[in-house]
Amino acid sequence: MASARPKTTFAxxxxxxxxxxxxxxxxTPIRWIVRGLQKMAGRPVEACAEKMVSGLxxxxxxxxxxxxxxxxxPTVARHHDEAREEVAARVRAILHAGRVPPx
Numbered sequence: 004m005a006s007a008r009p010k011t012t013f014a015x016x017x018x019x020x021x022x023x024x025x026x027x028x029x030x031t032p033i034r035w036i037v038r039g040l041q042k043m044a045g046r047p048v049e050a051c052a053e054k055m056v057s058g059l060x061x062x063x064x065x066x067x068x069x070x071x072x073x074x075x076x077p078t079v080a081r082h083h084d085e086a087r088e089e090v091a092a093r094v095r096a097i098l099h100a101g102r103v104p105p106x
Contacts, residue, residue, distance in 0.1 A: 004091060005066040012062045019071030020044055021051045046071075 005013045022045030026037040051071075058073025070076045 004094065010064050012059070012064050013066045014059055014062055014069055015067075016055050016058070016069040016073075017071060018051045018055060019046060021046050021048055023048050 005011070020041070022041040026034050029037065054071070054073035055069065056073075058069040058075070061073075062069070062075060066078070068076045068078055
């Protein structure tokens with residue numbers, strides 16, 4: 004997609020451990036553990052959002068990866084090339100069908 008639209012920014016972010024509502028669907032004992040870990044080590048949602056938005060606004064056109072601080076990080080070329088077509092095919096399927104394909 005980035006190759007087809009060189010003036011558009013496509014970003015994948017790895018925000019790190021965020022104290023969000025993630026894990027609500029898990030069984031109660033696991034959810035308690037997740038909530039405890041989030042209180043001890045998780046970053047507040049607002050702080051994470053601020054860094055991610057700053058990183059997105061500063062990102063150049065094309066495909067970029069953002070780390071937990073919203074900073075651009077290099078792609079892992081081996082994995083990037085291997086996954087490119089599979090990811091593109093899944094995104095096209097979602098866009099055209101309006102649903103997540105199996106697999």
